[in-house]
Amino acid sequence: MGLLPAATLVVLGAGSLAVAAGAAPTQTPRRTHARVTLLAEHTALDAAGRPTMLGLDFQMADGWHIYWRNPGASGTPPTVTWHGEGLTFGPIEWPVPTRIDTEGVTSYGYAHDVLLLVPVHRTGTGPAPTRAAIAGTVDYVTCSDVCVKETASVSLTQPVRAGAAARSAEAARFAETRTRLPKTAPAAWSASAVNGDNEFTLSVRTGRPEQAATFFPFQEGLIDEAAVERLEPQPHGLVLHLRKSPYFNHHPPASLDGVLVLADRQAYTIAARLGSSGPHDHHAQGERP
Amino acid sequence: MKPVFLTALLAAGVAGLGTTPMRADTPKVGQPAPAFSAVDDHGTTRSLADYAGKFVVLEWHNQGCPYVQKHYNSGNMQRLQREWTAKGVVWLTIISSAPGTQGYVTPAQSQAYTNEEHASPTAVLLDPSGTVGHLYDARNTPQMFVIDPKGTLIYDGAIDNRPTPNPASLEGATNYVDLALGEALAGKPVTTPVTVPYGCTVKYGR
Numbered sequence: 001m002g003l004l005p006a007a008t009l010v011v012l013g014a015g016s017l018a019v020a021a022g023a024a025p026t027q028t029p030r031r032t033h034a035r036v037t038l039l040a041e042h043t044a045l046d047a048a049g050r051p052t053m054l055g056l057d058f059q060m061a062d063g064w065h066i067y068w069r070n071p072g073a074s075g076t077p078p079t080v081t082w083h084g085e086g087l088t089f090g091p092i093e094w095p096v097p098t099r100i101d102t103e104g105v106t107s108y109g110y111a112h113d114v115l116l117l118v119p120v121h122r123t124g125t126g127p128a129p130t131r132a133a134i135a136g137t138v139d140y141v142t143c144s145d146v147c148v149k150e151t152a153s154v155s156l157t158q159p160v161r162a163g164a165a166a167r168s169a170e171a172a173r174f175a176e177t178r179t180r181l182p183k184t185a186p187a188a189w190s191a192s193a194v195n196g197d198n199e200f201t202l203s204v205r206t207g208r209p210e211q212a213a214t215f216f217p218f219q220e221g222l223i224d225e226a227a228v229e230r231l232e233p234q235p236h237g238l239v240l241h242l243r244k245s246p247y248f249n250h251h252p253p254a255s256l257d258g259v260l261v262l263a264d265r266q267a268y269t270i271a272a273r274l275g276s277s278g279p280h281d282h283h284a285q286g287e288r289p
Numbered sequence: 290m291k292p293v294f295l296t297a298l299l300a301a302g303v304a305g306l307g308t309t310p311m312r313a314d315t316p317k318v319g320q321p322a323p324a325f326s327a328v329d330d331h332g333t334t335r336s337l338a339d340y341a342g343k344f345v346v347l348e349w350h351n352q353g354c355p356y357v358q359k360h361y362n363s364g365n366m367q368r369l370q371r372e373w374t375a376k377g378v379v380w381l382t383i384i385s386s387a388p389g390t391q392g393y394v395t396p397a398q399s400q401a402y403t404n405e406e407h408a409s410p411t412a413v414l415l416d417p418s419g420t421v422g423h424l425y426d427a428r429n430t431p432q433m434f435v436i437d438p439k440g441t442l443i444y445d446g447a448i449d450n451r452p453t454p455n456p457a458s459l460e461g462a463t464n465y466v467d468l469a470l471g472e473a474l475a476g477k478p479v480t481t482p483v484t485v486p487y488g489c490t491v492k493y494g495r
Contacts (some may be wrong), residue, residue, distance in 0.1 A: 071452075072327060073428055073429075074428070074429060074487075074489060074490045076452055076453045076454065078455075092420065101492060101493070102490050103491075103492075103493050103495065104493075105428060105490045139453075139455060139456060141355065141453075143489070145390070145391070145492070146354075146391040146489070146492075147354060147355055147356075147454075147489045148355065149355040149454040149455075158441050162368070206306070213458070220452075220485045221484075221485035245485070246426065247445075247446060247483055247484065247485045247486065248483075250483075
């Protein structure tokens with residue numbers, strides 16, 4: 001039910017001069033639980049090296065999910081090995097994940113579908129080729145009540161041209177996904193955190209009272225993902241109490257880094273300098289004019 | 290303690306997200322390891338107390354989990370079992386999968402798997418009720434615990450520092466069980482007593 005044959009793994013980005021690569025016809029068909037497709041936001045790569053965006057489009061079978069960069073209490077985020085002569089690929093840009101609760105264990109990931117964005121630009125010297133072949137090997141773990149390790153080979157070929165290229169047929173997916181990427185926190189905000197006995201207390205000053213907040217840390221093993229986050233709205237921001245992970249190793253990082261999701265799913269990347277408990281008074285900080 | 294805390298949360302009008310499971314207090318490294326008894330796949334009851342005076346390793350196991358398969362298909366887990374039991378360490382493989390969930394095995398299936406994999410734990414404990422798993426708050430497979438001869442928990446966490454099911458990740462990995470047992474058997478303190486376990490969730494059932 002909802003299973004997809006592996007033969008559909010290699011799907012080509014529309015709007016490109018696409019050539020299948022890596023679809024091994026001799027491969028024994030097997031069942032997979034996610035279909036991975038490589039999409040491109042534009043119809044060509046810029047010969048001069050202006051970056052454009054690729055997207056790994058994961059379509060999960062019903063009940064299956066993949067993982068965020070910090071997978072939480074189980075799982076592993078997808079990784080990709082890129083091949084493209086004269087091309088440089090940036091790190092994955094991760095949309096805000098959702099909490100996935102299984103039998104008292106909470107992981108961070110994506111159900112249904114997600115587009116993971118990957119910037120690419122030409123760095124090759126010498127005359128630009130007319131076309132560039134892009135291939136990726138995607139290793140990922142997908143889980144429902146059980147987990148499966150899968151590998152997908154994805155590829156597409158794009159023309160290389162001077163100047164800005166037209167948007168591809170999938171450009172709307174990229175635009176929609178960008179609305180789900182965390183934004184850089186405004187410069188006027190301030191964030192700090194206190195390393196208490198049993199919890200981290202995260203204080204963020206946003207300039208307005210915040211009535212909803214959830215925090216996804218980048219680092220594993222800091223907070224107990226399954227615990228309720230206790231929010232104290234402040235006149236000019238928020239205080240969020242985050243229970244420590246049972247695996248917190250008493251070597252705290254310099255700052256609590258992650259994604260803060262506020263009301264209306266507005267998400268921001270924050271880095272909250274982490275101090276020990278004592279002189280800090282988060283209430284006072286929250287009230288400061 | 291916990292009920293009071295929860296009541297306070299409710300009174301404060303919490304913006305709760307997800308669920309807060311009621312967990313037993315996690316066993317803490319440096320404190321006595323929780324006592325337990327369980328029946329192994331040969332029908333013998335094994336208690337932690339039976340092994341007083343010895344180092345004991347607990348290995349949470351699910352043969353269907355790709356993270357466990359990384360360590361068995363490569364022979365990495367069998368190597369650990371062989372090397373450390375040869376040095377007098379007791380190795381208990383524990384299966385907490387509930388009936389009907391991945392990794393649940395009958396005693397006969399467990400014995401067959403152990404033979405096929407050339408595994409050599411001291412015993413394989415069948416914990417289909419999840420009692421021992423919950424006692425240790427075992428979260429993942431594989432998750433590893435090390436207990437010293439005085440019954441003190443001296444390691445809790447991952448098997449190594451590569452949280453992926455990719456077999457290529459084994460090369461150059463730091464194996465935390467080797468590290469902890471190597472230090473402890475040499476009479477040294479364990480330098481990395483707690484790490485973040487990785488893998489599948491333990492299939493306790495609903």
